[in-house]
Amino acid sequence: MSLDNQIKDTFQRVFNSEPQIIVKSPGRINVIGEHTDYNNGFVLPAAIDKGVYIGISAREDDKIELFSIDYNEKYDTDTTSLTFGPELWTNYILGVTRILSKKSDKISGYNLVVVGDVPLGSGLSSSAALTCATSFALSKLFDLNLSKLDIAKVGQQTEHEAVGVRCGIMDQFASVFGQDNSLIKLDCRSLDYEYIPIELDGYEILLLNTNVKHSLASSAYNKRREACESAVALVKEKYAEVESLRDVTLAQLDELVKPVSVEYYQKARFVVEENERLLKAAEALKSNDIKTLGQLLYAAHWALSKEYEVSCEELDFLVSTVSTYPEVAGARMMGGGFGGCTINIIEKGKSQNVIDKLSNLYFNKFNLNLIPIKVSISNGTHEIL
Structure with missing residues (x-):
């Protein structure tokens, strides 16, 4: 029904x-x-x-x-x-x-x-x-x-x-x-x-749900935001025109944030570089450059995992494993973090192959079922x- x-x-x-x-x-x-x-x-x-x-x-x-x-x-x-x-x-x-x-x-x-x-x-x-x-x-x-x-x-x-x-x-x-x-x-x-x-010529989107439930209200989500705001405040002391990380350069972070707090620096640097990755990804999509798009997704994931620290073992396992599959152009965790899905760009018609290969590996490692979600825009x- x-x-x-x-x-x-x-x-x-x-x-x-x-x-x-x-x-x-x-x-x-x-x-x-x-x-x-x-x-x-x-x-x-x-x-x-x-x-x-x-x-x-x-x-x-x-x-x-x-x-x-x-x-x-x-x-x-x-x-x-x-x-x-x-x-x-x-x-x-x-x-x-x-x-x-x-x-x-x-x-x-x-x-x-x-x-x-x-x-x-x-x-x-x-x-x-x-x-x-x-x-x-x-x-x-x-x-x-x-x-x-x-x-x-x-x-x-x-x-x-x-x-x-x-x-x-x-x-x-x-x-x-x-x-x-x-x-x-x-x-x-x-x-x-x-x-x-979105015309992923020869490719399709597959979401893989880790079956790990996250709750942003009880996670470190707000703490990440506070770190970013603290970094902005440090830069603003010298550059009054700065309102958010959108206005901040890597050079300013190196000069004013890194000496004060490695934590604030690391989180702010991620955001500045993620914006750069997004602009490159938009251009790659417009020119149907799936290889570049995929590389940017992988880079974004490991930055989210190691720098912004909002991933988890299950998400990292999925992205690391599919990166060895030639039919997967790119993948990363998606959403606020600490669980949820990965988004994967896969050669059209080969999603089921990826699901079949991953499901047992994932269950054997985490005793969790991997849930594929196929979506359309x-x-x-x-x-x-």
């Missing part, structure tokens, strides 16, 4: 009514450019065909009733208290509702059913998909007239305020602005963006009912 039909059936069973609106907001991949978004750098994401679906209808009172099909859980609150539930999924939905309620007095009670096919904890941004789907659905239901950028920014603000993850805007932007068969080269400082058609947040 399709996910939108699951929502309709569940709505009827739980609320004895039909949803007025059903929306889908996709997860995302990111070809290259990790931990650059909150440093005002560049990213290269795309929306994928897997996402979060929300069905919603207005009530005649101030009660809010939520139901998650994936968790088989129901949670109730009201528009006055907007009390979060014991499970994280309620925080995302009600966090969005809190923010929008402060912006508009139009929001009243509602019933909501949510379901998704983005593997949780895989680094495909299921949380961004959930917040963007919620914003879009509430905007449609209560005529809030939110723009695409409004929706992305509300999603980012929800992560900051309701969940405590000081993320950049990449995940939400990709989820909302996604376009079929295109990557988004996004400047996270100006929010200017360019669609780059899709449109962003949209209404389907």
